[in-house]
Amino acid sequence: MAIDDKTYDELREIAARYPQGRSGLLPMLHLVQSVEGKVTPEGIQVCAEILDISPAEVSGVATFYTMYKRRPVGDYHVGVCTNTLCAVMGGDLIFERLKEHLEVGNDETTPDGKVSLEHIECNAACDYAPVMMVNWEFMDNQTPESAVRLVDDLRAGNEVHSTRGPRLCTWREAERVLAGFPDDLADEGPSAGKASLAGVEIARTMGWTAPAGEASAPTGSTADTKVGAAEQADTARAESETKAEAGQAEEGKS
Amino acid sequence: MTDMLTPVLTANWGTDRSWTLEAYEAQGGYAALAKALKMKQDDVITAVKDSGLRGRGGAGFPTGLKWSFIPQDNPKPKYLVVNADESEPGTCKDIPLMMASPHTLVEGVIISSYAIRANHAFIYVRGEVLHVVRRLQAAVREAYAAGHLGKNIHGSGYDLDLVIHAGAGAYICGEETALLDSLEGRRGQPRLRPPFPAVAGLYASPTVINNVESIASVPSIIDKGADWFASMGTEKSKGYVIYSLSGHVKKPGQYEAPLGITLRELISLGGGMRQGHELKFWTPGGSSTPLLTAEHLDMPLDYEAVGAAGSMLGTRALQIFDETTCVVRAVLRWTEFYKHESCGKCTPCREGTWWLAQVLTRLEKGQGTEEDLDVLLDQCENILGRAFCALGDGATSPISSSIQHFRDEYLAHLTHGGCPFDPMTSTVFAQEGALA
Ligand SMILES: Cc1cc2nc3c(=O)[nH]c(=O)nc-3n(C[C@H](O)[C@H](O)[C@H](O)COP(=O)(O)O)c2cc1C
Ligand code: SF4
Ligand code: FES
Numbered sequence: 001m002a003i004d005d006k007t008y009d010e011l012r013e014i015a016a017r018y019p020q021g022r023s024g025l026l027p028m029l030h031l032v033q034s035v036e037g038k039v040t041p042e043g044i045q046v047c048a049e050i051l052d053i054s055p056a057e058v059s060g061v062a063t064f065y066t067m068y069k070r071r072p073v074g075d076y077h078v079g080v081c082t083n084t085l086c087a088v089m090g091g092d093l094i095f096e097r098l099k100e101h102l103e104v105g106n107d108e109t110t111p112d113g114k115v116s117l118e119h120i121e122c123n124a125a126c127d128y129a130p131v132m133m134v135n136w137e138f139m140d141n142q143t144p145e146s147a148v149r150l151v152d153d154l155r156a157g158n159e160v161h162s163t164r165g166p167r168l169c170t171w172r173e174a175e176r177v178l179a180g181f182p183d184d185l186a187d188e189g190p191s192a193g194k195a196s197l198a199g200v201e202i203a204r205t206m207g208w209t210a211p212a213g214e215a216s217a218p219t220g221s222t223a224d225t226k227v228g229a230a231e232q233a234d235t236a237r238a239e240s241e242t243k244a245e246a247g248q249a250e251e252g253k254s
Numbered sequence: 255m256t257d258m259l260t261p262v263l264t265a266n267w268g269t270d271r272s273w274t275l276e277a278y279e280a281q282g283g284y285a286a287l288a289k290a291l292k293m294k295q296d297d298v299i300t301a302v303k304d305s306g307l308r309g310r311g312g313a314g315f316p317t318g319l320k321w322s323f324i325p326q327d328n329p330k331p332k333y334l335v336v337n338a339d340e341s342e343p344g345t346c347k348d349i350p351l352m353m354a355s356p357h358t359l360v361e362g363v364i365i366s367s368y369a370i371r372a373n374h375a376f377i378y379v380r381g382e383v384l385h386v387v388r389r390l391q392a393a394v395r396e397a398y399a400a401g402h403l404g405k406n407i408h409g410s411g412y413d414l415d416l417v418i419h420a421g422a423g424a425y426i427c428g429e430e431t432a433l434l435d436s437l438e439g440r441r442g443q444p445r446l447r448p449p450f451p452a453v454a455g456l457y458a459s460p461t462v463i464n465n466v467e468s469i470a471s472v473p474s475i476i477d478k479g480a481d482w483f484a485s486m487g488t489e490k491s492k493g494y495v496i497y498s499l500s501g502h503v504k505k506p507g508q509y510e511a512p513l514g515i516t517l518r519e520l521i522s523l524g525g526g527m528r529q530g531h532e533l534k535f536w537t538p539g540g541s542s543t544p545l546l547t548a549e550h551l552d553m554p555l556d557y558e559a560v561g562a563a564g565s566m567l568g569t570r571a572l573q574i575f576d577e578t579t580c581v582v583r584a585v586l587r588w589t590e591f592y593k594h595e596s597c598g599k600c601t602p603c604r605e606g607t608w609w610l611a612q613v614l615t616r617l618e619k620g621q622g623t624e625e626d627l628d629v630l631l632d633q634c635e636n637i638l639g640r641a642f643c644a645l646g647d648g649a650t651s652p653i654s655s656s657i658q659h660f661r662d663e664y665l666a667h668l669t670h671g672g673c674p675f676d677p678m679t680s681t682v683f684a685q686e687g688a689l690a
Contacts, residue, residue: 017417019331019374020457025439026422030381051439064441065422067381079382083343084541084587085501085573090681121425121591122343123382126500126573127507130682136384143683164353165385174384177391178420186392189385191272196350198499198507200261200268202523208257210265210494211485213478 003046007035011050014180022051025061027179029068034175038069074109075170076154079120079133080147086122089129090143095119097144102151114155127195128163135174137162140193165189256486256512258519260494262474263467264510267354273389275396278357284402286473290365291410293476298369302472304480306492311337311428311465312539312568314491314557317472321462323452324370330459332372335437336363338379338466339421339428342540343588344571347496347508348466352379352386356393362469364402364414365476370462373413377466378433381420390418425595429643430463432597443597444643467496487513491556491567501536501574502528502680514554517572521551531576535659539568541588542648544655545581565655578684580675581660582667585652586614592649603646606637610653617664620672627657627664 003011014028015021025047032043039062041055048055062068080095081087098117102110109116125131128140132147139150140163153160160168166188177183203209266272266281278284290298303318324332336359340348352359359377367375379387394416397403405413419437426432427442434456436442455461471493475483484492491513497520500506504525511520517536527533533548538555544565546553553559560567575584593607613630616622634650641647657664666674678684 020438022439023419023437026381026436027420029422030420061439061441065424067421067423082587083591084584085344087587088575088579088584088677088680089501090683092677093681093683120382121595122341122345124340124346124349124380126344126346126571127498129500129506133382136382138383138385141682162385177384178381178387180391180418180420182388182391182395185385186273186388187271191269192267192350192354195505195507196264196354197268198505198524199259199497199509199511200264202509203257203259203261206258208259208261210260210262211256211482213474213482 003032003035003042007031008046008050010179010181011046015050017180022053025051025058026065029058029062030175031179031181033069034172034179037072037172071107072109072113073171074114074116075172076114076134076151076168077116077118077136077171078151078154079118079123079136081121081123081125081129081131081133082119083122085126086129086131091130094130094132094142094144094147098147098151101148110155112155115151127198128193134160134162134168135171136178137166137168137174138164138193140164140195162189164193258515258523259509259511260486261510262494263351263355263358263470263496264508266358267350272354273356273393275357275393275400278355282477283357283473284361284400286477287361287364287402288408290368290476291408291412295369295371298365298476301480302369302475305475305483306480306487306490307468307471307475307483308491308557309465310467310471310495310569312342312542312566314567317464317468320452320464321366321370323450324460324462325453326371328453328460331374331457332370333456333459333461334363334367334370334372334375335433335456335461335463336375336377336466336469337428337430337433337463338377339433340466341380341425341428342542342569342571343591344498344500344537344540344573345569346498346500346571347569349383349386350508351466351470351496353389356389357397358470358473359390359466360393360397360402360416362472363416364397364407365472366462366464366469367414368412370460372462373415375414375416376419376437376456377416378419378421378427378437380427381422387418387420394418424597425591426597426643426645429645432643433463434461441597443599446642488554488556488558490558495570497555497570497572499524499572499574502531502576502579503574504528513556514559516552516554518551520555520572521574527574527576531578533574534577534579535575535581535584535656537568537571537573537652538565540571541573541591542566542644542651543568544651545659546655547659565651576680578675578680580673580677580680581656581663582614582618583673583675583677585656586611586618588652589614589649592645596645596649600642600646602637602640603642603649606633606641606646607649609633610637610649614653617667618673620667620670622668624665624668627661631657
């Protein structure tokens with residue numbers, strides 16, 4: 001595939017989002033990957049042209065970041081977290097099992113081009129360990145068996161959903177979103193997974209809350225002057241102290 | 255007495271369509287913005303100063319003070335950059351926050367930008383979290399449509415543009431000056447300081463960089479007051495924070511509490527350690543903070559107490575490991591991570607992390623000698639304080655602390671001729687099997 005006029009315009013559009021165009025380079029490279037399936041020499045050339053920097057500079061940036069690929073990845077790029085916590089909780093065994101099952105090594109793609117495999121670093125989901133990612137969507141709480149089922153489903157073209165997100169799109173579609181061209185999937189999936197809610201659920205059961213603060217003045221009726229605001233704040237503060245005292249008394253009773 | 259848990263940022267995470275503007279406003283969202291826009295900018299800064307809010311990204315620098323360093327007589331544009339790179343191993347609070355309630359962050363960005371007189375703000379989010387990027391993009395779109403962003407916000411005369419910027423995979427880009435280089439479209443390598451970003455940051459202009467949780471805390475401070483915020487926490491560590499519990503506990507997850515709660519309390523809230531096992535070691539604030547042991551269970555988790563115990567509160571990423579975990583394996587894996595993520599700019603870190611991994615690998619295989627432990631400590635000493643940025647220092651933390659607490663376990667690898675642990679026993683599936 002080649003960089004056509006539409007892509008060229010979109011690349012310029014990305015650069016135009018920033019006070020200085022060069023800031024757009026990372027999202028621009030995401031878009032190149034979305035169109036070309038990897039960072040190609042042509043993609044590098046076009047980015048350099050648009051930003052008026054040398055291809056060597058673009059190349060130097062592209063090679064610095066792990067999400068940019070010089071070789072094509074699968075439609076579904078599978079990451080297994082093998083940073084310490086996930087590794088210990090089972091990530092190492094999952095990664096070994098997948099390498100065997102898919103008959104690929106780290107950073108390799110199955111011959112049908114469907115699935116590529118990579119071990120990844122902590123993906124900020126340690127409370128869901130062991131964690132996998134598919135096209136940078138969360139696949140939480142995996143086991144070797146669930147991981148094998150997952151990649152089999154992906155290869156068979158079955159519909160697969162993220163455990164905390166939407167139906168999986170392809171890697172190229174994902175790269176387009178990262179370039180700043182949203183799809184319409186933001187409203188899919190839950191607001192949070194179970195572990196994210198561990199504390200809130202306990203607080204609800206126990207009736208625990210943050211202290212009551214100043215009564216939040218409804219929009220529009222906020223004080224117009226600083227003095228007014230201060231007066232309002234002071235009353236509210238006094239009120240909240242009263243409430244806090246009342247709360248303490250309550251606690252004393254229980 | 256405040257309650258044991260005090261959900262503020264996490265309070266709405268489980269609610270229906272919590273990520274939408276409609277749901278956020280229904281529970282009082284954007285009221286703080288209305289209030290802030292009627293305040294003088296300096297009064298917003300004062301409120302944040304008075305609250306005692308300290309940066310939640312690891313270093314704990316007072317947020318209001320940082321904002322006050324922005325030279326307002328500097329004619330250049332001012333910028334706010336939110337550090338949403340969350341990549342420190344163990345840290346997993348900003349990502350669920352942005353997934354469940356992106357508007358909390360967006361509202362915080364608008365108020366904070368207003369305070370420092372920035373008309374351009376950026377959220378630099380790590381690229382490997384697609385759905386979070388989507389939710390942020392959608393929230394920004396909604397905020398523009400509602401007039402919370404754009405020109406003349408709610409008739410205040412204040413303009414703000416906010417760009418969601420996805421990174422591309424590099425732990426070092428969480429370091430604030432490397433983040434700025436990355437945001438300028440370069441390799442993410444740290445910059446020499448001074449000048450500090452407050453004076454010469456993005457495009458050599460005055461810039462504030464704050465963590466997601468720091469900025470997300472701002473609306474509550476404006477809404478409920480600095481005193482309210484400061485009424486939680488300990489003497490020098492004010493307010494509520496999110497503690498992230500992971501590993502060998504019954505209920506891993508996010509627990510929002512006043513600063514100063516103890517690990518014993520957090521673990522017991524979560525139903526204890528997993529069945530039949532006991533705490534062996536833990537990180538208080540990610541892998542770059544020295545390991546602690548069961549000896550530290552009753553230490554208040556605030557900046558001062560953890561510091562006094564020889565570690566750091568960091569990001570409150572509590573990674574919990576029980577006695578089935580080999581500490582040498584754990585430390586080697588972290589060391590490989592630092593080696594891989596070293597940006598290569600300075601020799602102590604680039605070469606040092608390579609050597610550390612070499613020696614540790616040898617020890618883990620049971621092929622080293624006892625002298626290797628001194629070699630390791632020596633290497634750590636040569637990196638600590640000599641590296642260009644805190645990544646290098648962080649790389650030494652797990653090593654020196656583990657040798658301090660678990661020297662015998664290193665030696666056991668030598669006498670055993672390899673790792674004496676069965677890696678299966680530490681996994682979650684081993685546990686499931688045992689219970690079945
Ligand atoms: C190697 C390294 C990685 C870091 N990663 C992050 C990160 O992912 N998120 C973050 O907020 N701060 C990170 N920091 C800390 C930032 O440099 C900076 O202190 C922080 O963003 C300031 O925000 P705060 O004052 O609100 O905490 C990192 C620091 C280092 C040295
Ligand atoms: S300490 Fe490491 S990450 Fe930091 S500048 Fe030096 S080489 Fe780069
Ligand atoms: S260690 Fe795997 S997600 Fe953090």
